[in-house]
Amino acid sequence: MSVSAPAPAASADPPSEEAASTPGAKPREWPVHLTVAIVALSFAVYVASGLWADPYTNVLSDNVGDQAFFEWLMGYGYYTVTQGADPFFAALLNAPHGVNLATNTSVTVYTVLLTPLTHLAGPQVSFVTVLTLNLAGSAFAWYLFLRRWLVHNALAATVAGLFCGFAPGFISHANGHLNWTSGWIVPVVLWRVLKLREPGRWLRNGLMLGVLLAIGFSIAAEGLFFTALASGIFMIVWALARPVRAEARAALPTVLRALGVTAVVAGSLLAYPLYMHFAGPWTFSGTGFNQRHFVEDAAAYLSFPNRSLAGHLGWHADLAPNRTEETSFFGVPLVILMIVSFALLWRRAEPGRRATLRAVGLVGLIFFLLSLGPRLNVNKHEYDVPLPYAALTHVPLFDSALPLRFALGVVGVFGVLLALILDQLLSRRGPSGGMLNTALTAAVVVSLLPIFPLPLRIQYRAAEPTFIADGTWQKYVPEGGTMSALPFALNVTADGQRWQAYTMARGGRQFRMPDGYFLGPQTTDEGGREQPGRIGAPPRATDWLFLRAAWYGYITSMNNEDRAQARADFDYWGLDAVFLPGEITGSDHQTLNRAAVEAVARDLLGEPEVVGGVLVWRIRRGVDPVDR
Known part of the structure; x- marks a missing residue:
């Protein structure tokens, strides 16, 4: 989900001298940034338009319960700030025991920051505001990340950024999941991870990453785990590649010092929430959801999502556990395009760029395999074929994740490949031959048009x-x-x-x-985390x-x-x-x-x-x- 940072010539991996020379954008780039931000915000308002039409009586019909939960959190945020209540444990819900919010997705940063809006306009307006800004911010953050670290062409970064922010999986999770629509966390964390190797700035970079991890944990702990896993896989695979091995070895002391600072800062800020999550009252093990059920059907990767142009035409395949968990659904054209793009990019790449492509590709492959869960499912039939996740179901952190959501990591990998192939096409540095370039351009359109999102479904409440x-x-x-x-x-x-x-x-x-x-423990006996989780009391x-x-x-x-x-x-x-x-x-x-x-x-x-x-x-x- 990431690419190599701008580096010395040995890696042959920086996007361009202009993009790599200064951390910030030049003034003439700000009109482009502003335009992309407006486009992303317009898309987000369009997707959530049903809620904006009347946030008080309209509700997401595909996930009424999660919207109510996050609205409740918004209300509790105001209660926390004004009454000095514990942000990670609520006594008002689930009487007489209360609820451990640290083991739930409590989006604490959002609920606290939006207390004025929640008080003045209500949790309903705060909910749709966060949802809209999440979608727009994810697309814009990916655009900035790709533009800064990866590609020359702003249009290539824009298209890929919009894809990452409004990919089928994130449109699906926009049905109530304020945590999973916070996709902006991924490129921002990756940005700071790539900065760790910066000479002489290990203290500042470690401090900033530590603060960012604390914020990310309070908003989307499961997504932050996926991001950390992807970053770790990428960094290890990239650093072991022969063309950049010496470069990675030279940067290692700086990176380790920065990570040490990150651990201290994040550990200090998260000491209490982590205690509440793992050892506080009413904790539990697992997720409360069946990991054999919430897996990605392999055929779903080749299918189209419900809320898309293709789905509107009746090409949707009902292969997800529910409409909120259509986490892949890229469609055959896009999957083929990504495979072809990887092959073409690999063929033309310099050794340093191949190190990046290899690492990105392996991240995508691992996340794809993990998304399939412990057993292979194809077209709603489970085959007795054990997969890697079978060995991870009881491993800490993995036991609290839903396998199919690892498919969201593939979105980032596809976004990187899409940005790279578009950059080569738009800058006319692509594979030789006009017919091939024309075919690739047509393939991009044919791949993205069917998954163009439709507004979220709403109903009266x-x-x-x-x-x-x-x-x-x-x-x-x-x-x-x-x-x-x-x-x-x-x-x-x-x-x-x-x-x-x-x-x-x-x-x-x-x-x-x-x-x-x-989410809470299976029984009301205070048995600690050995109790399995369940939904509700x-x-x-x-x-x-x-x-x-x-x-x-x-x-x-x-x-x-x-x-x-x-x-x-x-x-x-x-x-x-x-x-x-x-x-x-x-x-x-x-x-x-x-x-x-x-x-x-x-x-x-x-x-x-x-x-x-x-x-x-x-x-x-x-x-x-x-x-x-």
């Missing part, structure tokens, strides 16, 4: 009820009390978590809530009572056992009140059965109060629910 918006809920919940919407919050029934996010963003007194969408009987009513319309006829179990669950959560809004939001345009939820609630809890557009039931703990 229930508006915030007056009961929450005007603070009426405070009459039903004492200081430090617990309240929940019905059905209880989960990734597929996320309204309750959104309501809490909005109250946190306004400030003032807050309520705790049971359940929620997060371990379910209780009353959770299922309301969830199946919402999802399947199943109305339970209550008996004494059901009421006793509900009483025990309410006591366990410390619940003071529950409420049912006039509308409840489903996922992927699914309509949840509100009438069934109300019928179950009335049978279990008796007649509600009608206030602020919701039905409210007070809970007297230790008393039969219907005995009010």
Whole structure:
């Protein structure tokens, strides 16, 4: 995912004297940079246009739950700053235990920096703002990286940068994943890694990389791990190449000194979050997701994504676990173009450039193999063919990653190859023969046009009820009390978590809530990281009572056992009140059965109060629910 830094002539690898001579861009380059930034931002707004149309009632239909989770984090960011709460542990969610946010994707830097916007406009606006800037910033950062370190031609860097920022995998993850759309972290980290060899500046470069790693960890820890792995593979393979071996040996002392500073700085800044991640309360092992399920189907690399021109024409192949995890889906034309481009670039390359190409190619091959997971899958059929990831499933860090996401590393490799082949074509230094150049130019168009992204799919979601918006809920919940919407919050029934996010963003007194969408341990026993992870809290009987009513319309006829179990669950959560809004939001345009939820609630809890557009039931703990 990276290339060699500008180096002495022995490496034959610098992009050009102009690009390599000064760290910053010359003044005449800024109009080009500004133009690329505007184009990237325009693309990002276009992709997220459905949310921008009405961020308060529109939601990403392919991932309602993750959007609710990140909106909740935005609200909690304001609560953290104004109340001095722990940014890595939240007691307000998953009552009575709380949630270890260090083991989740807490995007702490974003939530803290955007507290003014969150407070003034709401977590909904903060969410779509970060999503848009992530996509635009990723494309622009890749453009700057490629332009600075790799290619002569600005247009080549622009096209490749836009590809990296808006590749199918990142458009797919734009369905709710603020961590994985933070692709700008990769080129910025790689930039600083390549600077480590700079003579006489090991202290400054090590310090800057250490700070950057701390920021990256708080936004996208899994992505930072992938970046570190790719950087390590590249640096080792490149340094062992015979043409640059002496050069690498000479730079080694400087690099090691800089890395030492990086380790000290990053270790100091991340001491507490790392402690919370590995040894804090309610930690767990693994991810909560099945690593045999979340793998890349080999055929997906040759297929087209759902949200693309090709997908719009019906050429999409349903080969991903869900629409948020279409991490490759490059299509046959692009894969063939990349293979041909590598061969052509290799044939023309000087020895130093071949060292770079070899390292880049090996990074791509390794990430491709890792993305396939522990067993080979082709066209939704798993073959009993063990792959390298089978040996890594229990290795620390690898055990907490989802294999198919390694395909996102291939995006960077393809971006490098695309920039190189376009640079040669546009600068007319490409393979001899006009027909070949014309064919390659046509191949680039044919490869990129089918995967041109479409805007994200959206759906309507229930508006915030007056009961929450005007603070009426405070009459039903004492200081430090617990309240929940019905059905209880989960990734597929996320309204309750959104309501809490909005109250946190306004400030003032807050309520705790049971359940929620997060990653946590399999049980409520404090067993440490030997416990496997799971999505959400371990379910209780009353959770299922309301969830199946919402999802399947199943109305339970209550008996004494059901009421006793509900009483025990309410006591366990410390619940003071529950409420049912006039509308409840489903996922992927699914309509949840509100009438069934109300019928179950009335049978279990008796007649509600009608206030602020919701039905409210007070809970007297230790008393039969219907005995009010």
